[in-house]
Amino acid sequence: MRADKRKKLEAAGWAVGGASDFLGLTPEESAYIDMKISLGNALRERRKSQQISQVALAKRVKSSQSRIAKMEAGDPSVSIDALIKSLLALGASSTELSKAICSAGSEAA
Amino acid sequence: MRADKRKKLEAAGWAVGGASDFLGLTPEESAYIDMKISLGNALRERRKSQQISQVALAKRVKSSQSRIAKMEAGDPSVSIDALIKSLLALGASSTELSKAICSAGSEAA
DNA sequence: CGAAAGCATGCCATATATGACATACCATGA
DNA sequence: TCATGGTATGTCATATATGGCATGCTTTCG
Numbered sequence: 539m540r541a542d543k544r545k546k547l548e549a550a551g552w553a554v555g556g557a558s559d560f561l562g563l564t565p566e567e568s569a570y571i572d573m574k575i576s577l578g579n580a581l582r583e584r585r586k587s588q589q590i591s592q593v594a595l596a597k598r599v600k601s602s603q604s605r606i607a608k609m610e611a612g613d614p615s616v617s618i619d620a621l622i623k624s625l626l627a628l629g630a631s632s633t634e635l636s637k638a639i640c641s642a643g644s645e646a647a
Numbered sequence: 648m649r650a651d652k653r654k655k656l657e658a659a660g661w662a663v664g665g666a667s668d669f670l671g672l673t674p675e676e677s678a679y680i681d682m683k684i685s686l687g688n689a690l691r692e693r694r695k696s697q698q699i700s701q702v703a704l705a706k707r708v709k710s711s712q713s714r715i716a717k718m719e720a721g722d723p724s725v726s727i728d729a730l731i732k733s734l735l736a737l738g739a740s741s742t743e744l745s746k747a748i749c750s751a752g753s754e755a756a
Numbered sequence: 757c758g759a760a761a762g763c764a765t766g767c768c769a770t771a772t773a774t775g776a777c778a779t780a781c782c783a784t785g786a
Numbered sequence: 787t788c789a790t791g792g793t794a795t796g797t798c799a800t801a802t803a804t805g806g807c808a809t810g811c812t813t814t815c816g
Contacts, residue, residue, distance in 0.1 A: 566732065566735040566736055569735050569741055570731065570732060570735060572741075573731070573741065573744075591761080591762060591763085592762070592763065592764095593761090593762075593763095596805095600805085601804075601805065601806095602804085602805050602806055602807080603762085603763075603764095603806095604763095604764080604765075604766090604805085604806080604807080605803095605804070605805065605806090606763095607763060607764055607765080608764085608765085610763095611764075611765095613765090615802085615803060615804080616803075616804090617726060617727075617728045617773095617802090617803060617804090618726075618727050618728045618731060619726050619727045619728060619803090620803080620804080622679065622682070622727060623675065623679060626675040626678050626679060627675055632678060632681075632682065632748055632749055632751050633749050635682075635748055635749075636745035636746070636748045636749035637745070639741055639744055639745045639748060640741055640742055640744075640745035642741050700791080700792060700793085701792070701793065701794095702791090702792075702793090705775095709775085710774080710775065710776095711774085711775050711776055711777080712776095712792085712793075712794095713775085713776080713777085713778095713793095713794080713795075713796090714773095714774070714775065714776090715793090716793060716794055716795080717794085717795085719793095720794080720795095722795090724772085724773060724774080725773075725774090726772090726773060726774090726803095728773090729773080729774080
């Protein structure tokens with residue numbers, strides 16, 4: 539239940555908009571991972587739109603550059619809590635968070 | 648930064664729909680806690696609507712009754728990850744999760 | 757060609773969340 | 787009355803996530 543996620547994530551570079559689990563993931567696992575990826579993307583976008591580096595963001599949220607990178611990458615070692623806290627720190631509204639999470643569920647429109 | 652949250656939560660029974668932080672919480676902390684409470688409520692509702700007990704849900708998500716209770720209570724010791732995983736296990740869609748999260752941001756309409 | 761800035765990835769010690777268990781509380785009904 | 791089922795709350799050992807750090811890889815700019 540650890541290797542699975544990693545595999546999914548490794549395949550994620552590919553899964554641009556996607557959710558599909560051709561790996562052995564339950565729908566819940568898949569949904570969970572998709573959410574992380576969505577939030578990670580949202581984080582990167584928000585950070586870039588504010589023109590700040592990972593290092594700067596790390597300082598802002600009292601974390602480290604490596605962790606920010608992992609967050610944006612949807613690394614299995616980062617929690618959704620971390621993603622959410624970082625997004626909030628960048629001024630994201632809960633509405634915005636909702637959008638990111640919801641967009642995780644959009645099956646290949 | 649630990650006692651604060653607990654305090655907020657203890658006061659939360661009162662904060663029915665609310666967010667306001669008359670305690671010393673930053674807006675982000677407040678938003679984060681509100682999300683947890685919202686998700687906790689969503690979890691309880693969904694569980695009740697499916698007529699299952701905390702014990703049953705615990706078994707389903709491979710956890711324990713106490714943890715479910717804490718989740719529904721928005722206890723500081725539970726992560727949003729746990730909440731989300733449990734909701735997903737109860738068949739909640741990402742859209743539904745979005746709604747719960749978003750409703751956390753609704754300032755005393 | 758360096759040097760510097762930005763990012764990715766691996767590792768590790770420590771902090772934090774988790775499951776499990778015990779216990780207590782409140783209903784309901786026998 | 788006392789069982790029984792459902793829930794709340796505390797504690798503890800262990801699992802997991804985190805911050806920090808080192809390192810390597812690209813670009814860009816001098």
